[in-house]
Every structure is written in structure tokens, then in C-alpha cells.
Amino acid sequence: MTTQARSRRSWWRDHSELGICAVLVALGGLVLVDAIRIPTDFAQRGPVGPKAVPVVVGVALVVVAVLLARDVLRGGRGEAEGGEDVDLSAPADWRTVLLLCGAFLANAALIGVVGFPISGAVLFWGAAYALGSRHPVRDPLIAAGLSVLTFVLFNNLLGVPLPGGPLVGVL
Structure with a gap:
């Protein structure tokens, strides 16, 4: 590898x-394009139409991206991770991630069939189980209570x- 290639790689590192800036610009552009495509042929209540909030959010995303890029190019750097007791070299816990995904997918599959109170209980219990709780009586009862409370609310x-x-x- 040449010295020029190494210095280029080092500069990007x-x-x-700037990668976050690119993502923010792309996201802001997508929001702005979608906001422009919002039809205005339906009744508007008040002075602010349906395009106002998406346009403000899109513009804000682009402005934040530009300001962040300016700061990075002037030498600013994000603060290093150090506030938590996390071992950044440890591998990801894929078992937990997959169990949580399974709980969310079960909720999505069941909600139309059995309704929110039951599918929500499955979601809450599955999330508790995936995150390490192993109380066979308490966890389902708390999950059912949270689900019914959420449904009623x-x-x-x-x-x-x-x-x-x-x-x-019944509810």
C-alpha cells in the first residue's frame, strides 16, 4: 500500500x-422529497398545512448535517465512549437480539388474530425472558397486567x- 493510500485511509478514519453527515443529508432529502409530494387537495384546518412539519424536519436534518460536517472538518471530534461500563471489544449477544426479534414478530403475527391484550402479553413476556428474567409465575402475570393496562389506556x-x-x- 502506498503512502498516499495510507494517508487517505487515515484521513477518512x-x-x-462525515458518514453520519451523509446519512443525515440523505434522510433530510428523502423527507423533503416526500413532503413535497404530499397532496394539498384536501381540507386544511388552520394556517399550517400538512407539508409544514415534514419540511421543517427535513430542513433541520440537512442543517444539522451541514453544521456537523463543518465542525468535523474544523477538527471537532465526538467524545469517546467512556460513560458506561461496557466492554466495546465484547461480541454482540445475538441470542438476546434474536429472542427480542422473535417476541416482536410474534406480536405482529398475533395482534390481528388474538388482539392486543394477548399479543401484547406475549411481547412483554418475551422481552422480559430475552433480557434475562426467569420467573415462571411473576413474569406472565406482569406481562398480562401491562398489556391490559396499555390496551385500556x-x-x-x-x-x-x-x-x-x-x-x-370484557375490557
Whole structure:
């Protein structure tokens, strides 16, 4: 490898935050393109239309990306990880990740069939199990309680309809 190639690789390694800037610009551009495509042919309530918030978010993403790129190119660097007791050289815990993915997928598959109270209980219990809790009586009871509480809160108090499944008449 030539000296020029090594110095180029070193420069990119020293300015790796520019990758985040590129992602932010791309995301901001995507938000702006989607905001421009929002139809305006439906009734508008008040002075702010449906495009306002997405345009503000898209512009903010691009502005933050430009400011971050300017800071990085002027020598600014992100603070090194040091606030947590995490071994950054340790491998990922794929078992936990896969168990959590399984709990989320089970929730997605079950919610239309058995409703939110039951599928939410499966999600909460599966997440607790994946994260290390092994209480065979307590965990399902807490999961069922959290799921029913969440269902009642969203469905009855906030007015956000969730599928109730067979328990819709009971709750």
C-alpha cells in the first residue's frame, strides 16, 4: 500500500463522522422529497398545512448535517465512549437480539388474530425472558397486567383503537 493510500485511509478514519453527515443529508432529502409530494387537495384546518412539519424536519436534518460536517472538518471530534461500563471489544449477544426479534414478530403475527391484550402479553413476556428474567409465575402475570393496562389506556382513555380480539367485550 502506498503512502498516499495510507494517508487517505487515515484521513477518512479521522473524519468518520462525515458518514453520519451523509446519512443525515440523505434522510433530510428523502423527507423533503416526500413532503413535497404530499397532496394539498384536501381540507386544511388552520394556517399550517400538512407539508409544514415534514419540511421543517427535513430542513433541520440537512442543517444539522451541514453544521456537523463543518465542525468535523474544523477538527471537532465526538467524545469517546467512556460513560458506561461496557466492554466495546465484547461480541454482540445475538441470542438476546434474536429472542427480542422473535417476541416482536410474534406480536405482529398475533395482534390481528388474538388482539392486543394477548399479543401484547406475549411481547412483554418475551422481552422480559430475552433480557434475562426467569420467573415462571411473576413474569406472565406482569406481562398480562401491562398489556391490559396499555390496551385500556390507549383504547378507552386516549381514543386510539387497538384490536381487542376475543377480550373486546370484557375490557
